[in-house]
Amino acid sequence: MSGTFQIRGGKQLQGEITPQGAKNEALQILCAILLTEEEVRVKNIPDIHDVNRLIEILADFGVKITKHAHGDYSFKADSVNFDYIKSAEFKKDGAKLRGSIMLLGPMLARFGEGYMPTPGGDKIGRRRLDTHFQGFVELGAEFRYDEEEAWYCLKAKQLTGKFILLEEASVTGTANIIMAAVLAKGETRIYNAACEPYLQQLCNMLNRMGAKISGIGSNLLTIEGVNYLGGTEHTMLPDMVEIGSWIGLAAMTKSEITIKNVEWDHLGVIPNTFRKLGIQLDRSGEDIYIPAQEQYKIQKFIDGSILTVSDAPWPGFTPDLLSIVLVVATQAHGTVLVHQKMFESRLFFVDKLIDMGAQIILCDPHRATVVGLNHESPLRGTSMVSPDIRAGNALLIAALSATGQSIIQNIEQIDRGYENIDGRLRAIGADIIRI
Structure with a gap:
């Protein structure tokens, strides 16, 4: 508008x-709902353009969404439509929203593949996404960038835990790697991890869903991979x-x-x-x-x-x-x-x-x-x-x-x-x- x-x-x-509820936290938390097929209820979601667009993308992806009240929604990703992620429609939708990059970690962890158009958003330099992809590759994903299509492709039969030293304490990068690592095999340690309150919120929510993350709030996170995550309730800061x-x-x-x-x-x-x-x-x-x-x-x-x-x-x-x-x-x-x-x-x-x-x-x-x-x-x-x-x-x-x-x-x-x-x-x- x-x-x-x-x-x-x-x-x-x-x-x-x-x-209002925290915008940057909302973008992470809404991507994390893809990690389980059980219902996740999220409260205090800000009613703003960037967040609403991500909710629309999740709906197009086949996530069942129930609105209980203003800023209070339930999400259930038990039968997602993976073809949407490969579609021209997603290429258009995803590119408009920088936060959609955080869908990659959960996709990779749960479905073994992930796709993402080159995101738009703020013009603050290109390097920032490298941290995400380096992390995924360290966990065992194959990464391909299609220049012509401006399209990132990730595939992994099995992600395996690893010691990862981030070259910068990227907030979205840390969030993405955490979400990939919670379902990986074995132990992942992320050093120089970002430790914003929003990331602490994400880690605490994942732990309530059955993840095993320790070191929350510090710059060294240890993640014991688990096989399955369940539903939970979460309220934004x-x-x-x-x-x-x-x-x-x-x-x-x-x-x-x-x-x-x-x-x-x-x-x-x-x-x-x-x-x-x-x-x-x-x-x-x-x-x-x-x-x-x-x-x-x-x-x-x-x-x-x-x-x-x-x-x-x-x-x-x-x-x-x-x-x-x-x-x-x-x-x-x-x-x-x-x-x-x-x-x-x-x-x-x-x-x-x-x-x-x-x-x-x-x-x-x-x-x-x-x-x-x-x-x-x-x-x-x-x-x-x-x-x-x-x-x-x-x-x-x-x-x-x-x-x-x-x-x-x-x-x-x-x-x-x-x-x-x-x-x-x-x-x-x-x-x-x-x-």
Whole structure:
């Protein structure tokens, strides 16, 4: 659903907002349902474009899907139609969704073969999928890439456990290899494994289904292969990127906001990273309470040098929230260096913020220095196009804090990752309409 947001900024907001289920977790968990022929019930699934598309792909694949309530579904993959995976239709559907790559591990494990079109999604370099295929090959799969058809083919009579050292701690790569290894013969050990909360959720769910995974939450996973997995129930964590976004929104708009049910134990360094920017946020049970603040002062390092915020694999600060930190810093009191280490071209949306009056020096594709305006001269509304999911949300927050009217086009990029975001913002007083 394409469209445009029209926003009148500069309004103080107030109230409670509940984060949606985690997008990145949902994509992994929904692929894992292929590992069993028994029923798996999943709750708190976010109603967003990328996730809904994956559910449609599973339905076309012959998975029986029952919707119990909003975000609450049962899946039963007891009679899947493997011809669909080899069809032109899947070639079209699968290519539109990067997350569909995680269907490969379960297909390979349960059916001995897997096919996947070259995925679309974000333009952040090609290397990232190598980790997946190296892992499958180590477990004993044959891998073929058909250049002409842009088609990956994997086959394996029997996967066999192995010690695998990943060259990068890829989240989707780790998830894919885990899902292949749970039904392999013998023991698999994955070192330099990603250890995000979403991966811990996947491992815990697989263990409830009968898998034997130990080392969960560390970067060394040990997986004893089993012959069969059964059904289970699973509830998604709240989306930590949304939680971080709402913290930033509260600070930028000087608003008093309570973020409900955030599962504090899974937030890692996120709350403290925002505290370093001077934002007051308090824990109240499982909620985050942010009082209205006239200003927030960036802390310096102990020796007096300028604060740097950079991303790193978990338990470091998630790259998905750097764009939010950057926006929030534009109205802070003080200066911060934002260093985007993990991806190129994620900082290229700063020109939009500069147009709005922000004081930002883009040092290179990876680093930006932000000189905060201390809410003394607010950002000005402008017209802009959302480049990707995360930058889109950051620009939305900038627009809500700016004086005057802003227009954001290409909002399907925001809808890909955020459920009914305009409706939920209106509920706390934002002036935002979808055109």
